[in-house]
Amino acid sequence: MSATYDPHVVERAVQNAWDSARCFEAGESGTGEKYYCLAMFPYPSGQLHMGHVRCYTLGDVINRYHRLKGYNVMQPMGWDAFGLPAENAAIRNGIPPAVWTRDNINYMRGQMQRLGFGFDWSREFATCEPEYYHWEQWFFIKLYEKGMVYRKSSVVNWDPVDQTVLANEQVVDGRGWRSGAPVERREMPQWFLKITDYAEELLAELDRLDGWPESVKSMQRNWIGRSEGVNIDFPVSGTDQRLTVYTTRPDTLMGATYVAVAAEHPLARRAAERSPEVAAFVEKCRNLKTAEADVATLEKQGVPTGLTVDHPLTGERLPVWVANFVLMEYGSGAVMSVPGHDQRDWEFARKYRIAIRQVIAPAGDEPCDLDQAAFTTYGRLMNSGAFDGLTSAEAFAAIADALAAKGLGERATHYRLRDWGVSRQRYWGCPIPMIHCPSCGVVPVPERDLPVVLPTDVKFEGVRSPLTTMESFYRVDCPKCGGEARRETDTFDTFMESSWYYARFACPDANTPMLDDRADYWTPVDHYVGGIEHAILHLLYARFFHKLMRDHGLVHSDEPFTRLLMLGMVLKDGRKMSKSSGDAGNPQALLDKYGADAVRTAMMFAAPPDQSFEWSEAGVEGQARFCKRLWNQVHEHLAQGDVPALDPTALSDAGRELRRKSQETLLRADDDYGRRLTFNTVVSAVHELVNAVSRMEPGNDADRAAVREALTIAVLVLSPIAPHVCQNLWHALGQEGLLVQARWPEVDHAALVQEALELVVQVNGKVRGKVSVPADADEAAMREAALANENVVRFVDGKTVRKVISVPGKLVNIVVG
RNA sequence: GCCCGGGUGGCGAAACUGGUAGACGCGCCAGACUCAAAAUCUGGUUCAGGAAACUGAGUGUCGGUUCGACUCCGACCCCGGGCACCA
Numbered sequence: 001m002s003a004t005y006d007p008h009v010v011e012r013a014v015q016n017a018w019d020s021a022r023c024f025e026a027g028e029s030g031t032g033e034k035y036y037c038l039a040m041f042p043y044p045s046g047q048l049h050m051g052h053v054r055c056y057t058l059g060d061v062i063n064r065y066h067r068l069k070g071y072n073v074m075q076p077m078g079w080d081a082f083g084l085p086a087e088n089a090a091i092r093n094g095i096p097p098a099v100w101t102r103d104n105i106n107y108m109r110g111q112m113q114r115l116g117f118g119f120d121w122s123r124e125f126a127t128c129e130p131e132y133y134h135w136e137q138w139f140f141i142k143l144y145e146k147g148m149v150y151r152k153s154s155v156v157n158w159d160p161v162d163q164t165v166l167a168n169e170q171v172v173d174g175r176g177w178r179s180g181a182p183v184e185r186r187e188m189p190q191w192f193l194k195i196t197d198y199a200e201e202l203l204a205e206l207d208r209l210d211g212w213p214e215s216v217k218s219m220q221r222n223w224i225g226r227s228e229g230v231n232i233d234f235p236v237s238g239t240d241q242r243l244t245v246y247t248t249r250p251d252t253l254m255g256a257t258y259v260a261v262a263a264e265h266p267l268a269r270r271a272a273e274r275s276p277e278v279a280a281f282v283e284k285c286r287n288l289k290t291a292e293a294d295v296a297t298l299e300k301q302g303v304p305t306g307l308t309v310d311h312p313l314t315g316e317r318l319p320v321w322v323a324n325f326v327l328m329e330y331g332s333g334a335v336m337s338v339p340g341h342d343q344r345d346w347e348f349a350r351k352y353r354i355a356i357r358q359v360i361a362p363a364g365d366e367p368c369d370l371d372q373a374a375f376t377t378y379g380r381l382m383n384s385g386a387f388d389g390l391t392s393a394e395a396f397a398a399i400a401d402a403l404a405a406k407g408l409g410e411r412a413t414h415y416r417l418r419d420w421g422v423s424r425q426r427y428w429g430c431p432i433p434m435i436h437c438p439s440c441g442v443v444p445v446p447e448r449d450l451p452v453v454l455p456t457d458v459k460f461e462g463v464r465s466p467l468t469t470m471e472s473f474y475r476v477d478c479p480k481c482g483g484e485a486r487r488e489t490d491t492f493d494t495f496m497e498s499s500w501y502y503a504r505f506a507c508p509d510a511n512t513p514m515l516d517d518r519a520d521y522w523t524p525v526d527h528y529v530g531g532i533e534h535a536i537l538h539l540l541y542a543r544f545f546h547k548l549m550r551d552h553g554l555v556h557s558d559e560p561f562t563r564l565l566m567l568g569m570v571l572k573d574g575r576k577m578s579k580s581s582g583d584a585g586n587p588q589a590l591l592d593k594y595g596a597d598a599v600r601t602a603m604m605f606a607a608p609p610d611q612s613f614e615w616s617e618a619g620v621e622g623q624a625r626f627c628k629r630l631w632n633q634v635h636e637h638l639a640q641g642d643v644p645a646l647d648p649t650a651l652s653d654a655g656r657e658l659r660r661k662s663q664e665t666l667l668r669a670d671d672d673y674g675r676r677l678t679f680n681t682v683v684s685a686v687h688e689l690v691n692a693v694s695r696m697e698p699g700n701d702a703d704r705a706a707v708r709e710a711l712t713i714a715v716l717v718l719s720p721i722a723p724h725v726c727q728n729l730w731h732a733l734g735q736e737g738l739l740v741q742a743r744w745p746e747v748d749h750a751a752l753v754q755e756a757l758e759l760v761v762q763v764n765g766k767v768r769g770k771v772s773v774p775a776d777a778d779e780a781a782m783r784e785a786a787l788a789n790e791n792v793v794r795f796v797d798g799k800t801v802r803k804v805i806s807v808p809g810k811l812v813n814i815v816v817g
Numbered sequence: 818g819c820c821c822g823g824g825u826g827g828c829g830a831a832a833c834u835g836g837u838a839g840a841c842g843c844g845c846c847a848g849a850c851u852c853a854a855a856a857u858c859u860g861g862u863u864c865a866g867g868a869a870a871c872u873g874a875g876u877g878u879c880g881g882u883u884c885g886a887c888u889c890c891g892a893c894c895c896c897g898g899g900c901a902c903c904a
Contacts (some may be wrong), residue, residue, distance in 0.1 A: 002882070043904050084903065103896055156902070177820095216822050219899075222820050292900045296818040329901095344818090424902065455871085476856040494904070532898060535821075542899095569898070577897080605842070606829060612822085612897060618843050625857095626842085632857090683842040684831075691841090710872065760837045765885040767837050791871080811836055815884050 005631040007624070010722040014118060023740050026119040028521045030072030037063045037075045038502055038520045040538075042078050044104035044126075047587035048111045050615045051577035057600045057721075058567065058609055059400065059529045064720035065673040067118075068744040074522055076505040077112065077119040079130035080280035082494045083427045084167060088458045090428075097428040098456035101128060111588065116596045118740065121288065123508045127430075127497035131573075132504065133184055135514030137433040141444045142552060144434075148194050151442065154421050155264075155329065156288055158186035164427040167219045168291050178463060185286050189262075191424035191432060191490070192686035195544050199224055199415040213610070216535045223371045223536050224417025230400045231732055232336065232409040234259060234309035236267070237317055243267065243309050246414055250403070251395035252338040254384035255359035257349065259705025260302060260323040261307055262333040263288075264624070268322040271305035278303055278322060285324050285565075298712045300325050312408040313399070314385075321347065329418065339374065346374035347459030359383045360392065420541065422493045429491025437478035437485040446479050452487070465489065484752030498538055499545035502528070515554045528561040533576070535566060542556040565677055568612035575614070576725040576810055585770050590620055597722035597770050600680070604721050623683075627725050630718075632691055634711050634729045638691075643705045648751065650702035656751075658692055660712040663751040665710060669717040670744065677719060686718045708733065716742065735748040743753045760811040761786040763795040779806045786812040 018024065028034075039059030041410050042052055056077075063075040076806035079101075086097035105126060112119065125132050143149045157166040159176035165188075170177045195608055197204075203224045206217045229248035236243055240355075243259060261267050262284035272279040281303040288295065302323035309318050325344065326335055338350035341354040349356050360379040363369045368375040378392035403409025423432065431452040445452055458466040467473050467489040478485035481533055524546075530538075539561070546560035559658040569576045571587070577585045588600050601623040609614040651659065665685045672682045693710050696703065712733050719726035719739050730739045754775050758784060761769045769789040773782055783804050786792060792814070799816040806812050 040904095045904090080904070165902075169903045171902095183904090225820095231870095241832050290902085293818075296900085298818090366859090421901080426902085493903095494903070498904085525882085532822080532902095533904080534899095536899060537901065571897080593897080600841095610831090611830095613829070616829075616843085622843055629857095642865085661876070670831085678831095680829090681841085685842055760884075762836085765836095765883095770837075803884060805836090807836060810886095813836080813884055 003619045005628045005725070006081045007083055007597060007627065007725065010728045011114075011116060011596050014724040014727045015113070017727070018118070018740065021738060021741075023738060024075065024120050025122050026072065026074035028518055032070045032072045033494075034521060035066045035073045035527070035694040036073035036506075036525045037066065037073055038505070038529065039075075039077075040528075040534065041078045041080050041498070041501060042108065043083055043087055044081055044101055044108055045084070045105070046104050047588065048115075049109055049570075049574070049577040050481045050587060051267060051585070052108075052568050053115065053587050053599065054603050055529060055531065055567055056112065056115070056117050056607075057571075057603050058565065059527075059674070060600075061604065061679055061720040062527050062529065062565075062677075062722075063118050063615045064740060065066060065792075068716070068742060070743060074123075075117075075119055076115070076123040076508075077121070078124050079126035079128075080128040080494065080498050080501070081105065082491075082497060082542070083817055084169075084426070084428070086428045087426060087460070087783070090458075091463055093322040094460070095380075096456060096458060098128065098791060101428075106557050111591075114596060115587075115600065116590055119724075122333050122647065123505050125504070127494075128428075128454075130451045130453050131509075131511075132501075133430040133454075133497065135504075136430055136492065136500070137445070137450050137498075138447065138616035139514055139549075139552070141433055141447070141450075141494075143193065143548065144307050144444055146170065148197070148548065150192055150194070150419075151189055152192060153187045154192075155185045156188055156190075156425070157290055157684065158184045159463075160184055164464045166394055166461075168289075171289065174287065174289065175197055182287060183289075184468070185288060185290065188423075188425070189422050191434075192421050193544075194417040195223050195541075196415055196421045197228070199417050200546055201547060202417075202540065204289055205543075205559060208453045209401055209559060209562075209564075213564065216532075216539070216564065216566055220540055223417065223540065225414075225798075227414050227416075228404065228415055229397075229412055231412045232403060233407075234312055234314055234318070234336070235408075236309055236320075237308040242408075243320070243334050244332045245334050246331050246412060247336055248337065248414075249341065249392075250399045251378075251381060251387075251390075251392040252341045253311075253313065253336070253399050254381075254387065255338040255340045255357045256311065256318060256336045257339060257355040257357055258319045258337045259327065260321045260337055260348075261305075261324055261339075262326040264323070265322070265326075267305060267307060267320060267332045267334075271307055271320075271322070271708055275306060278305055281322055285322075287530045288324060288588065289359045298324060300344065300351070302348065304351065304352075308339075310779045312403055312406065319354075330416070340370055341376055343374045343376060346370075347394055349508070357383060363391065375718060396811075404574060420493075420495075420544070422496055424493055425465060426491055427454075427460075427467055429494060430454070432488045432490050432492055433465075434487050434488040435476055435478060436488065437481060440480040440485075443478055443480050445484070454491070465491075469489075475700070479493045484526050497536060497540045500549065502542070503546075503549065503555060513554070515549070519555055523555055523563045524557045524559060527563045527565065532566045532568060532612075539564075544629055551581060565609055566606070567609050571612060575590040585615065590617060594620050594624040595627075595724075597627050599717075601683060601722045604679040606680065606726060608680050610677075626687065626690075627722060629694075630714065631725060631729065633690060633693055634732055637704070637707055637711060640704060643708045644701050646704055646705040646709055650700075651706055652699055652703055654696060655699060655706040658696060658706045658710055659748075659751045660694045660754070661689055662706070662713045663715060663748050665750070666745065667747050668712055670747075673720070681799050682717065683721065684712050689714045713745070715739075716745070732795060757809050759786065759809075761789055761792050762811060762813040764815060765813060768792045768795050774811075777808075779808070782806045782808070782812050786814065 039055050068075050081101050089100045090097050161179035161181040171183050227248045230250040235241040263282045272282045302321040305320045307320040337345040339345040341357045361382045363379045381387045381390045433452045435443045474487045476487045503519050507516045507518040510516040531773050549555045602619040662682050669682045672678050715726045715729045727739045756772050768790040771785045773785045802817050803815040
């Protein structure tokens with residue numbers, strides 16, 4: 001046994017031992033309850049950054065802890081391999097995306113192995129492999145056949161110079177990032193998945209996801225955005241057409257003084273034909289960005305169309321405006337405007353001198369001054385004819401009924417959630433398995449012709465997808481009529497791949513069909529770990545996909561992820577790591593210098609998992625020092641010779657105290673690992689235990705048995721976090737076998753019992769002293785001990801004791817006046 | 818703009834159910850060892866006053882509830898994440 005600690009030697013040896021024992025290869029027949037532990041797979045961007053290190057260390061800690069607790073654990077790893085950065089690399093350096101991606105995967109896999117993550121590499125796959133996306137295409141066609149897929153026009157960012165669609169990220173200050181040309185809105189036919197059909201279930205089941213953080217459920221609830229309202233039809237004056245708007249505030253209907261439509265709305269187009277002013281405004285709106293945040297912060301502008309609609313109850317003519325804040329994609333592309341009771345409408349009305357009418361009076365004493373702001377809370381109706389005096393709630397029903405009676409409105413449940421547009425006009429993605437035939441229309445690729453393989457021998461000329469000009473790809477015969485047809489050249493949104501990979505890990509080689517029985521054994525994922533940036537989109541799409549797969553009989557649970565750990569960001573210079581470029585945050589240098597255990601421990605110790613923090617290398621050296629101290633402590637202890645069997649009755653006071661600390665550490669770490677998921681406090685607890693050992697005087701033989709126990713517990717408790725050095729020391733301490741196959745010990749509760757407790761004594765809520773009392777002291781004894789304290793007497797003397805509050809085992813507060 | 822988080826020493830943080838604010842670590846200071854340095858070990862380290870005992874202040878700001886508030890309530894300020902084509 002080498003006396004000095006060399007993390008590189010230790011880590012290589014321990015990793016070799018794991019490999020020969022194949023201890024992370026999971027099977028369906030393993031003993032113990034199954035536990036599927038999954039950390040979000042990475043995009044292979046080049047090298048790991050510290051955000052990855054955090055995520056996968058956390059996942060691995062959970063994996064290893066559950067092994068110690070006797071579960072049959074599966075922790076797979078793979079690659080979310082399609083995406084924009086590979087294309088950018090191709091455009092910039094001429095490296096084909098497939099090559100770039102494969103190189104990155106190989107490098108990053110090596111880094112993960114160096115970090116000692118207990119992944120089951122036999123299940124590895126990358127989503128860019130045809131064996132994977134084959135089944136995505138197959139399932140998409142099944143969904144198409146079921147009517148869950150449809151095609152409609154949707155707006156994209158269009159770069160008129162590069163003649164290509166841009167991602168929101170590629171639009172910088174309203175211009176294309178490469179061409180610098182002002183970006184335009186352009187409508188294109190695109191494929192959509194009907195996620196809105198599942199809106200109600202996606203919302204309702206959040207209430208049953210007890211293992212999810214409340215904040216994530218809240219974000220998803222708000223995103224789905226269920227509301228109760230009324231669809232109201234405004235007849236277009238002098239025509240038999242109707243303009244439909246949705247409102248959650250039908251009680252304010254009598255205060256509507258105009259309606260506003262989107263620039264792409266048919267009424268706006270019609271007005272633009274007659275009015276150059278409207279046409280100019282509509283044209284200006286073509287440069288609006290597509291991101292909601294941009295629209296929401298936009299200066300609100302509009303022009304009157306000259307058209308009017310008839311108020312559905314009074315027949316009053318209301319002007320129709322085109323406004324830049326109304327978007328065709330949301331609802332019906334038109335809104336009714338009630339400036340008296342909606343702040344945005346109020347600001348618009350003030351700007352363009354449109355009438356502001358009060359129809360709701362405050363029910364209580366809320367301030368209401370329509371010269372200052374809209375009154376947006378519920379109240380009682382006024383200036384509303386027959387509805388005057390009703391509360392907002394009563395008026396909701398009465399006005400909805402009145403509209404229904406006239407055939408001009410009906411109650412409606414509305415969701416903010418929109419259908420999922422899955423088409424991307426890009427190369428490096430899964431080909432959408434559809435064919436466009438001039439005579440048959442849209443024809444899905446027949447099952448026997450799947451997968452539609454993405455050609456990888458491509459050259460980028462400019463920034464457009466090479467598929468659009470690759471005749472060998474797009475020219476096909478129509479499967480129906482045999483005539484000349486054109487293959488779809490759009491690819492899927494990469495969220496498609498990440499929406500079902502967790503299920504594929506259960507059976508990565510299944511080929512008939514996309515999943516097999518093994519998916520039922522392993523899913524749902526028991527613990528899913530990933531960044532908070534995925535709290536809405538990825539998790540919502542994956543939940544949706546799980547329900548789609550359930551309804552196709554592929555899985556038999558309702559939700560994919562039972563427990564969810566949402567990690568905070570790892571920041572570097574105030575920016576999130578995954579957005580950083582280059583070597584910023586690459587852990588390689590740290591691994592080379594300090595080893596994996598130090599890096600892992602420092603990362604776990606830095607902050608609790610759900611908290612964002614700024615990464616600093618300062619902590620790594622400290623944890624490397626700790627690993628070394630632990631090593632030295634163990635070897636110093638071993639040098640003192642054999643220890644007798646532990647005999648609790650033979651211990652000195654210090655020995656008993658150390659045993660209590662050991663057992664407390666076991667108890668506390670179990671709770672931190674299993675329930676609280678605060679691994680930073682596990683590291684602290686182990687530090688404290690090791691500090692306690694180093695403070696132990698080299699006592700009698702019986703005490704040395706307590707030291708042996710303390711060190712063994714420290715090594716076991718720390719092992720999920722620093723698995724290599726702990727495995728090595730576990731063996732050195734005379735324990736048999738691999739630590740990953742050991743069991744978490746039972747706590748010896750007898751060792752936790754204390755004879756005396758320290759009480760805090762407060763006077764008027766301020767700490768004035770501490771006293772020691774027997775553990776079973778009653779209130780009277782606590783009070784007596786407290787009042788006997790010299791410093792306490794100084795503050796109580798000469799005053800009347802009005803009240804004494806005693807919290808057994810904690811404190812006594814003496815209230816004097 | 819909307820939704821969701823967060824704000825505690827020089828720094829990362831701890832305080833879990835309203836009960837000792839600053840555990841544990843980094844950094845720094847002092848000491849031991851050393852010809853010296855590194856490494857290691859020991860002690861100190863919220864701020865102000867004090868030799869010390871101890872006292873006062875203190876958890877983004879302002880106000881409230883309570884015997885007692887980092888923790889609960891109200892208002893506000895600042896920072897981060899998401900906003901549907903970054904992943």
